Amino acid sequence: MKLNRIKIKNIVLSLSAVFLLTATSCVKDLEREPITDVTSVSIYKDFANYKNILAKLYGGYAMGGQIGGDGDQPNSDINGINGGFSQYTRLLYNLNVVTTDEAVIGWNDGNLHTLHKMTWDSSNEFIAAMYYRVYTEIAFCNEFLRNVTDEKLASNGITGDNLNQAKLMKAEARFLRAQSYFYAIDMFGNVPFVDESYMPGSKTPPQRIERKELFKFIESELLAIAGELKDPKTNEYGRADKAAAWSLLAKLYLNAEVYTGTQRNTDCITYCNKVITAGYSLKPKYEELFLADNDVNNPEQILSVNFDGLRTQTNGGTTFLVHAAVGGTMPSSDFGINVGWGGLRTTKAFVGLFPTNGSDKRGRFYTSGQNLEINDLGSFSDGYAFIKYKNIKSNGSPGAHNNWVEADIPLYRLADIYLMYAEAVLRGGTGGSQTTAIEYINKLRERAYGNVSGNVTSINLNFILDERSRELSWETTRRSDLIRFNKFTSGDYVWPWKGNVKDGKAVESYRNLFPIPAKDIIANPNLIQNPGY
Numbered sequence: 001m002k003l004n005r006i007k008i009k010n011i012v013l014s015l016s017a018v019f020l021l022t023a024t025s026c027v028k029d030l031e032r033e034p035i036t037d038v039t040s041v042s043i044y045k046d047f048a049n050y051k052n053i054l055a056k057l058y059g060g061y062a063m064g065g066q067i068g069g070d071g072d073q074p075n076s077d078i079n080g081i082n083g084g085f086s087q088y089t090r091l092l093y094n095l096n097v098v099t100t101d102e103a104v105i106g107w108n109d110g111n112l113h114t115l116h117k118m119t120w121d122s123s124n125e126f127i128a129a130m131y132y133r134v135y136t137e138i139a140f141c142n143e144f145l146r147n148v149t150d151e152k153l154a155s156n157g158i159t160g161d162n163l164n165q166a167k168l169m170k171a172e173a174r175f176l177r178a179q180s181y182f183y184a185i186d187m188f189g190n191v192p193f194v195d196e197s198y199m200p201g202s203k204t205p206p207q208r209i210e211r212k213e214l215f216k217f218i219e220s221e222l223l224a225i226a227g228e229l230k231d232p233k234t235n236e237y238g239r240a241d242k243a244a245a246w247s248l249l250a251k252l253y254l255n256a257e258v259y260t261g262t263q264r265n266t267d268c269i270t271y272c273n274k275v276i277t278a279g280y281s282l283k284p285k286y287e288e289l290f291l292a293d294n295d296v297n298n299p300e301q302i303l304s305v306n307f308d309g310l311r312t313q314t315n316g317g318t319t320f321l322v323h324a325a326v327g328g329t330m331p332s333s334d335f336g337i338n339v340g341w342g343g344l345r346t347t348k349a350f351v352g353l354f355p356t357n358g359s360d361k362r363g364r365f366y367t368s369g370q371n372l373e374i375n376d377l378g379s380f381s382d383g384y385a386f387i388k389y390k391n392i393k394s395n396g397s398p399g400a401h402n403n404w405v406e407a408d409i410p411l412y413r414l415a416d417i418y419l420m421y422a423e424a425v426l427r428g429g430t431g432g433s434q435t436t437a438i439e440y441i442n443k444l445r446e447r448a449y450g451n452v453s454g455n456v457t458s459i460n461l462n463f464i465l466d467e468r469s470r471e472l473s474w475e476t477t478r479r480s481d482l483i484r485f486n487k488f489t490s491g492d493y494v495w496p497w498k499g500n501v502k503d504g505k506a507v508e509s510y511r512n513l514f515p516i517p518a519k520d521i522i523a524n525p526n527l528i529q530n531p532g533y
Contacts, residue, residue: 086129087316096479101349101495117500122515141177145196171228205524232278244303247412265429272421280414292399302412309406318405327380329369336391336398345383349495
């Protein structure tokens with residue numbers, strides 16, 4: 001059992017005139033059933049409910065709606081789009097991987113095809129779904145924080161160890177909120193700001209926060225809670241601890257120049273060092289990081305979004321990442337699933353990052369019946385298939401269900417910390433060394449090659465960008481990495497169908513940010529649309 005779920009009904013969470021949602025009907029273990037006559041006032045009086053409420057906050061990253069299989073309204077957490085299409089990590093993948101060289105998708109659902117072509121506009125429903133998913137999670141966290149103040153805990157008679165546990169959960173809720181605000185600052189820039197002081201049902205729309213100020217808020221929240229969370233590796237699996245906060249701080253600092261105009265590479269190194277010395281180690285076999293039992297004996301995982309195939313039945317998550325990547329002549333049973341959806345492939349630019357002799361085991365491509373060239377984005381046979389996740393366990397047995405995949409998605413793992421450390425050193429940060437950075441890189445490459453044949457004696461920034469893609473492919477880091485290196489929109493690096501041209505071309509630099517959804521611009525006069533949209 002990886003995760004518990006909340007029991008809650010009729011908590012109303014408000015963002016703006018077009019964003020009003022009601023969280024209902026959630027029970028433990030991520031299986032939702034109706035509960036009657038429960039309000040947010042009464043539920044917080046009993047500490048026995050707190051862990052299930054907290055589980056909803058974590059579950060907001062895993063599930064798209066209020067029932068297994070997601071569904072449409074009223075079962076989807078957000079309006080206007082199916083819960084599976086709008087599941088958090090599926091949207092992160094679509095906006096941060098499909099928009100890059102790492103993946104193309106062959107479906108023409110709505111405006112999905114505009115993502116890889118980089119021709120999206122402010123009416124794109126998938127971009128809007130990402131925006132509202134981020135703020136749905138923030139709203140859930142705010143509701144929790146609104147009800148676990150010191151005053152309310154005292155008035156509800158929460159004392160002793162229960163009080164300590166409640167304060168720990170409060171710190172975790174602040175972490176989860178900061179994490180969603182990180183996605184907001186990264187993808188949308190200047191955005192609406194709401195914390196627990198913003199009351200549900202308010203007739204005053206949220207204020208707009210500048211990117212620099214939001215950076216300060218995220219930073220201050222993470223610094224404040226880092227001492228309140230449990231020590232690394234001591235919390236329950238799938239719950240945030242100090243190392244999760246340090247990892248997010250490192251990622252925030254690595255991207256600081258993009259967000260604020262000021263480098264913070266020394267701070268990035270500081271927090272990478274905290275994680276590196278916290279007792280984590282690399283899992284010996286790279287491919288086992290992405291199998292159905294990757295929650296077992298995984299010393300590399302710092303924090304993940306959890307799925308178990310039985311209580312987390314969503315068409316997002318790893319169910320999407322496995323099914324959508326299987327098609328053509330690929331045997332579905334080899335991936336522990338009943339059928340492939342024939343959608344996701346990769347580009348020759350990504351294939352070209354790996355040695356042609358297959359010595360780097362991270363470049364797992366399925367080529368039988370597949371063309372390297374992509375002449376038709378809608379044809380699954382155009383573009384090599386890429387193998388990342390499987391619904392197969394490390395002993396070869398299938399996952400618990402042949403449709404719903406149970407592999408967890410890593411949000412932070414040690415390999416990313418090694419790579420962030422190396423990049424921050426190369427960018428001039430102090431507190432680290434290039435010698436140590438090379439040692440960390442070679443640890444990753446020794447695992448990938450199975451020996452020292454892939455080891456390097458020197459590194460530079462372009463190498464690090466490529467190595468990040470080789471190591472972290474399909475883990476939703478690629479878009480922000482390319483932006484940090486000024487290669488996402490520029491002509492310095494192109495890939496097939498970038499800019500809706502077969503061989504790729506530069507696109508407008510304003511596409512480094514996604515648009516604020518047009519409906520929210522209309523509903524909230526405090527907002528200003530991002531330039532270019």
